[in-house]
Amino acid sequence: MTTTPATTDRELVLTRLIDAPREKLYRCWTEPALMKRWFAPKPYETPVVEVNVRPGGANLIVMRGPDGQDMPNRGIYLEVVPNERLVFTDAFTEAWQPSAKPFMTVILTFEPQGAKTLYTARVRHWTVEDREAHEKMGFHQGWGICTDQLAALAATL
Incomplete structure (x- = not known):
């Protein structure tokens, strides 16, 4: 894992050099069938993924816990640059x-590094308290597990 510093006290950052081209990582973030396979840290599942990947397009992603509890997450895409950048927020719904x-705005970047990709997930929160809560929820562990799952899936495409 690469360390990228946060730019504010309301930001969490995860950066990885992934052994897959950025086009494959982007597909994993934008194709529902692929998102269902990696998006939630095991043993959680992602039974519902509805995405309209365009600026202003809505998304609905439902994570299901091992106890069967569903956690729906709605949001809007703010910026979409195919294979380069995705920005979305939960500040708005459909x-x-x-x-x-x-709670947060996510900025994903996919930077080519030869045949690999420097993948950065920058998560900006509305308040320091929200950032602290997300950290306590296990941001680095959970997003790290998901990134491992993302990398493994992208390598098979």
Whole structure:
């Protein structure tokens, strides 16, 4: 794992050099059938993935815990640059409706490094308290496990 410093006290960052071209990682982030295979840290599952990958397009991703509890996550894509960058937030739900409690904006970048990709997930929170809560939820461990799953899947494409 590569360390990339946060730029603010409300940001968490995960960076990895992944042995796959960025086009494959981007597909894993934008194709529902692929997202279902890696998005949640095992033993969690992702039974529902609905994405409209375009600026202003909505997404719904449901993670299911081992106890069967569903955790729906709705959001909107703010920026989409195929194979380079995805930016989305939970501050809005479908059709630009404000969410009940905005929590984060995610900035994903896919930078080519030869045949590999420097993958960076920058997660910006509305407040320091939200960032601290996300850290306590296990951001680095959970997102790290998911990134391992993402890398393993991308290597098979």
